[in-house]
């Protein structure tokens with residue numbers, strides 16, 4: 554399985570277009586791994602996770618063609634993961650596509666966002682499948698996909714994590730979320746699998762606690778590096794991961810306040826990898 558991290562920033566991206574702070578200046582100057590666009594991941598050449606406004610840029614910058622993409626798993630309805638207006642670009646009648654239909658999967662909140670635009674499939678060549686409950690695996694073109702519960706602003710964005718299995722390999726897409734909810738831990742602990750790779754929400758890189766639930770009465774629903782390291786430890790503890798499992802930190806926000814290399818130096822202590830836009834992982 555080939556996993557390509559096309560966007561590894563949080564909603565404001567990096568550098569932030571309106572910001573003249575030291576970090577943003579440094580990111581502009583250094584470029585490369587310090588340029589972070591909004592969330593999107595490509596599995597092999599035919600399955601996408603999320604569809605942000607940066608999708609066109611992802612194909613252009615990385616020389617990709619999404620003609621073979623038949624499935625887009627949407628994690629939740631936040632703008633940095635789903636930009637419905639970008640979907641209009643599929644309606645051109647002269648387009649040549651290997652896959653005639655792109656099917657979007659997501660919770661009710663996600664489907665609400667794309668309802669209008671997927672209403673006329675003959676025109677837009679898109680379909681939609683609503684996921685009503687997590688923990689109900691389904692298969693799509695040789696992939697086994699299991700939606701898992703997330704802890705991320707549950708009330709209005711319908712968040713899901715995705716466990717994706719194909720050809721004996723397993724990848725867990727663990728964002729956006731705070732420390733996984735107990736229902737997800739319980740489900741994972743009963744599985745007889747080995748995770749080859751796990752991507753984790755590391756929005757607030759510098760947080761040194763599990764999450765910020767209860768602080769100012771607000772649940773941010775994200776993690777920092779320490780929290781990600783706790784997730785890694787527990788995955789190993791319940792037997793679905795080991796030291797060979799690649800643990801990737803992504804969804805890095807402006808508040809991370811560090812360059813890629815600085816963050817990687819710290820992540821090395823925990824045996825984790827800081828993602829960057831375009832990074833390819835073969836498992």
Ligand SMILES: [Zn+2]
Nearest residue numbers: 564631633729
């Ligand atoms: Zn996000």
Ligand SMILES: [Zn+2]
Nearest residue numbers: 572573574577
């Ligand atoms: Zn800044």
Ligand SMILES: [Zn+2]
Nearest residue numbers: 629631705729
């Ligand atoms: Zn979000």
